[in-house]
Amino acid sequence: MYVPGKLNDVDHVLVDVGTGYFVEKNVEDGKEFFKRKIDFLTKQIEKIQPALQEKHAMKQAVVEVMNMKLQQLHSQQASQSGTTKA
Numbered sequence: 792m793y794v795p796g797k798l799n800d801v802d803h804v805l806v807d808v809g810t811g812y813f814v815e816k817n818v819e820d821g822k823e824f825f826k827r828k829i830d831f832l833t834k835q836i837e838k839i840q841p842a843l844q845e846k847h848a849m850k851q852a853v854v855e856v857m858n859m860k861l862q863q864l865h866s867q868q869a870s871q872s873g874t875t876k877a
Contacts, residue, residue, distance in 0.1 A: 806821050
C-alpha cells in the first residue's frame with residue numbers, strides 16, 4: 792500500500808536501537824549506524840554458516856538412517872506375514 796506524505800524534518804531520522812528504544816540522529820550518523828549493523832550481521836552470518844551446514848549434514852545422515860531402519864522393519868513385517876500365511 793502506498794501512502795503519500797511529506798517530511799517536516801529531512802535532516803534527522805529515528806533509529807530503532809532495540810527493545811523499543813529509538814534515538815534521533817542526523818542522516819549521516821543514521822547511515823553509519825546501519826553500516827555498522829550490516830557489517831556486524833554479515834560477520835555473524837559468516838560465523839554461523841559452517842555450523843549450519845554441519846547441522847544440515849547431520850540431519851541428512853539421521854534421516855537416511857531412519858529411512859533405512861524403516862525399510863528393514865517393513866521387509867521384516869512382510870516376511871513375517873508371508874511366513875505366517877504359509
